[in-house]
Amino acid sequence: MSLADFVPFLPEIFLGCAGFIVLLAGIPLGRRGSRPVIALAVAALAATAVLIFLVGRPAAGPQLILGDMLVVDQFAVFFKLLVLAASALALVMAAGYLDRAQYSGGEFASLILFADLGMFIMASGANLASLYVGLELMALSVYVLVGYFKLEVKSNEGAVKYFVLGAASSAILLYGISLIYGTTGSLDLETIRVTLAEVPHQNFLLLLGIALVAFGMLFKVAAVPFHVWTPDAYEGAPTPVTAFISVAPKAVAFAMFLRLFAGTFAGEVEHWRMLLWIASAATMIYGNVAALTQINVKRMLAYSSIAHAGYALMGLVAGSDAGTWAVLMYMAVYAFMNLGAFGFVILLESRGYAGERIEDFAGLARRHPGAAAGMLIFMLGLAGIPPTAGFMGKLYLWAATVEAGYIWLAVISVLMSAVSLYYYFRLVVQMYLKEGDAEDESPAEMLSDRWAGAAIAVCAVMTLAIGLWPAPLVGWAKSGLSALGLV
C-alpha cells in the first residue's frame, strides 16, 4: 500500500470529513433553519462529484487500491454519481420538510453523508470484508435516519423493526461470508473467483455460503420474502428519508449484488439462477399485488419499490452483458421517478398533516395543475408507459431477459406491469377525475417550497429526457460492464 493509493480514495476521504464538518456546522447554522446546513451538505456532495471526475476515475481499466480492498472502476463511478445525485435531490427536498416538523438539519445531512460514504465503499469494494463494512456503515446511518423523527411513534417503530431484521440478516450474511472464506480461503473477490473454478461445484458448504450471501443481498434490495421490513420502515420514516432509502441504498445493493453474482460467483450461475428467478417473480407479483389496495401513498410506493426490485432482478437472472447494463440503467431511471413521486408526497399537506392518503390527492389537477401533471409523469414512468424513462428502462430489461431465454419471467413482469397501472392510476384518477371532498373546508394543498419544487422539476425533466434520449445513459451504463470482467 503506497501513498498514491489514497489519491483515488480522496472522494471518500472528503465525503467522510464533510460528514463531520456538516455535523458540527449544523450547530451554529441550525438557528436559521435547516436550509443553510443542507446547502452546505449539497455543496459537499457536488465537490465530491468533482473529485470523482478529477481523481476518482480509473485511468485505464479497473485499478485496485488500499491493499486490494477497493477497486476504482467505471462500474463504481456510475453508482457513486447516482448516489450523489439521489442524495442531493433528497436533501434539497428535505429542507422545508425538516423546518416544518422542527427537526434540525445538521444531524440529518451528516447521516446522509455517512450513508453515502458507506455506499461508496459498497460500490467499489473488492473484498468481502470491505463490502461488509460499507454495508454496515450505510445500514447504521439509515436505521437512525428512519427513526429521525424521534417523537413520532411510527418513525420509531419503523426504525426498530428495520434494525432488528437488518441485524439478523447481517448475521446471516456474515455467516455466509465465513463459509465462503472457509471453503476458498480468501475474502478477496478476484481470488475467490479464481479458486471457485477449482473447488468441486457440489461443495455443500460453498453453496450454502453463496445462498446465504444471496439472502443478504435480497434482503438489502427488499426482494420477497425478505422484504417484510420495507412497508413499515418506508411508511414510518420521514418522507425525504423514505425517498432516499428507496433509491440510493437499493441502487448500491444492486451494485454489490452484481459485483458478487455477475462477477465473482458467475461461474456458479447454474446454482443461484433458479433462486433469483423465483425471487424476481415472487417480488414482482407480491409487490404489485400488495400495492393494489393501499390507502397510504407512502405505503403504496413502498410496495411499488419492492416490485421495481423484482424487475431489476430480471437483469441478474439474464446473467448477460445486456442484463447487467439494463440493471444499471434501470436503477438510474427508477431513482429519478421514485424521488419525484415522493417529492410530491413531501409537498402535499392536508389540514396541517402530511397528505399521505390517496384521497388527499383528489381534485389536485384543478387546484395545482402543474403539480398534478408532474405527478402524472412520475406515475406514467413508474408504470412503464412511453415516452417516459420508465418504459426505456423496462424495455432493456425485457430485451435482456427474452434474449437469455427466460420468456416466462418477462411475461410475468409484463403482466405485473399491467397490474401496477391500477394502483398508479388510482392516484391519477384521484387527481384528475375526483372533485375533492365538497364538505371539506380545506382540501389538501401543495406547499410552495421552491427547493423541493426545483428538485422535483429536475426529476421530471430527467424522467422525460431519458425516455426520449436514452443514448447517453445507455452508453454510460454499458461502460460500467468491462469492470465486472463480463466482456
Place this chain on the structure above:
Amino acid sequence: MIDVCRSLPIWLIPALPAAGFVVLALVGARFPRRWVAIVGAGSVGAAAAATLCTAIGFLGRPPETGVIEERLWSWIDVGSFEIGFNLAVDALSLVMIFVVTFVGFLIHVYSTEYMADDSAYSRFFACMNLFVAFMLMLVLADSLFLLYLGWEGVGLCSYLLIGFWYSDPANGAAARKAFIVTRVGDTAFAIALLLLYKHAGTLDIQAAMAWAADNWAVGSGIAVAVALLLLGGAVGKSAQLPLQVWLPDAMAGPTPVSALIHAATMVTAGVYLIARTHVVFELAPTAMTTVAAVGAATLLLAGCSALVQTDIKRVLAYSTISQIGYMFLGLGVGAWSAAVFHLMTHAFFKALLFLGAGAVIISLHHEQDIFKMGGLRRRLPGVFWTFLIGSASLAALPLVTAGFYSKDLILWAAWSSDSGSPWLWAAGAGGALLTAVYAFRLVFIVFFGDERGHVERRPGLLILVPLTVLAVLSVVGGFVETPSALGHVSFFFDLLDPVLPPAHATVAGHGTEVLLQTVVAAITLLGVGLAFFLYVRRPAIPAAVKASPLGAWLCGLWLSGWGFDTLYDRIFVRPFVAVAGLLRADPLDEISSSVARVIAAGNSALSRTQDGRVRTYAFGIGLGAVIAVAVVVLT
C-alpha cells in the same frame, strides 16, 4: 457562405418550433399577447430562415448521394431492432420543408391578428407550433418509424385544433371524426410498416426501398399488399375516397388551422408518403392503377360537391379534396415530380384562399354563408384582389397562374404515361371544368353583386401582407417548371430528379401535348365564363335548377358530399354502437373481471402477511432463508 449553410444542423428546423411549443405550453398563459405572438410566429420564422440556409447549402453544393443525412441519436436499440433519431434532407424533403416553414410562417403571422381576440391565444400558438414541429419531423424523417411518429403527431395536433373551440360540442364531434377516420388509414399504414419490417428487416427508408427494389418482383403479391396498405394510410390522411368524409367537418377549427393543416400541409402528407415510397408502388402496377383511379374519382366527386356548398370554408374544403385527387392522379400515373409540384403550388394558392376566406369571415363577424356575403369587392379591395389571384390559380387560368403549370403536367402525364389512359385524362379535364366553375362561383357570389353583409372591421397589415406574399407565390410559383411549348424551364424537375424518376412515356408527341394544353385551357376559360353567366348574368338559372325535382335531389346529394356520411353511419357507426351496447353486459367480460377478482383475493391474502409484528417478519425471513438454501443446493 455555402459552407456556413451546409454546417447548419438540420435538427434546428424542427427543434425551433418544438421549442416554441414548449415555451408557450409551459409559460405562455402568463405571457402578454405580444410575446406569445413573437414566440409563436418567430419560432416558425426562424425555422423558415434555417430552411432557407439549408436550401442554399443544398443547392450550392449538392451532396454526392443526393441526401444530407444527420444522425442524431439511437433511440431504441434492442437486439437487432434499432430505431435511430436521424434526419435526412433530399430534394423532396427540401421542397416539403420549404412549403411547411414558409407557408406556415405566413399563416402564423396572419394568425397573430386573426386570433387576436381569442381568450386561448397562447394555446392556439402552442398547438400550431407543435404541429409545425411534427410536420417537419414527418418530412425530415430518415426512417419510416420516425415518419410514423410525425404522422401521428400531426394527427394529434389536427385533433386539438379542429376542436380548438371545444365549448361547442359540434366542434368536439368534428375533431373526433377527423381523428377516428384518419385512424382507419393509420392502421393500414402501421400494418404496412410491420410487413415491410418483417421482410426487409429495417425501417430505414433508403435501405428498405433499396431492399424492396432488389428482392421483390414487379407485381409480386407482397409488394402490392404493402403498396395498397400504404395507400390506405395516404387516403386517410389526405382525405381521398373512401376516407374523405372527415375533411369538410374539419372546417370547424379556426380558419388559419384550415389553411395550414387542412389545405397546405398535413393533408398532403399522403402525397408525400406515396412519393417517398414510390419504389414500392413502381413494383405494384395494380396499386398504381388504384392510386390513379382513387385520384380521378375523388377529384370528380369532390368537385361536384364543391359546386353546391353554401359555406365558404366547405367550398374550399371540397376543393382541397379535389385538388389532392389531382395529385393522386399524378402519382398513379408515375408522374411523381408533377404531383409534388402541384402539392407546392396548391399549398400557395389554397393557403391564400383560406386566409382570404378568413379575412372575409372576420370582417363580417364570423359569417360563413356565402349567400349572406356579396359586393365585398369595394369594401375589401386587398382581400378581393388576392382572393381573385388565388381562385385563378385554383382554376388553373392559362399561362399566368402557378396552378396552370402544375395541373397541366399532371394531365399531360395522365394522357401520355405508360400507365395513363385517355379516360384518366378525361376525368382530369372534366375536373378542370368543375374547378373553374366552383372557384369563380365563389368569387362572383362573395365579391360581386349586391352588398348583403355589413363589414365590421377591415383587415390590418398582418393579414394583408401574408395574403400578398401568397398571391405573388401563387403566380410565380409555377414558373419553376414550364412545358416544352412555353419556354421549357425545368428547374423543379431537375431538382427532384435524383429522388423521383421521370414518368415513363412512350406516346409523347409534341403536337399532341400542345393540342391537349389548348383544349384544357379552353375548358378552363369556358368554366370561368359559365360561372360568370350563371352567377352574375343569369342568377335565376341556378335557382331554377335547384327548384326542379331532379336538381333539388342532386343538390342535396352533392351538398352532403354524396351521402357518404349517411352511408357510413348505417354500415359502420350504428352496427358498431349496437355491438358495443350488446357487449356492455356481455359475459365475455367475466373472463377479464375474474382475473381482477383473483388479483384482489391475492391482495387480501398478501396483506395479511404484513401484520406489523416483528416475530412474523423474522419467521418469514427465516423460512425464506431455508428455501433459498434449498433452492441453491438442490439446483
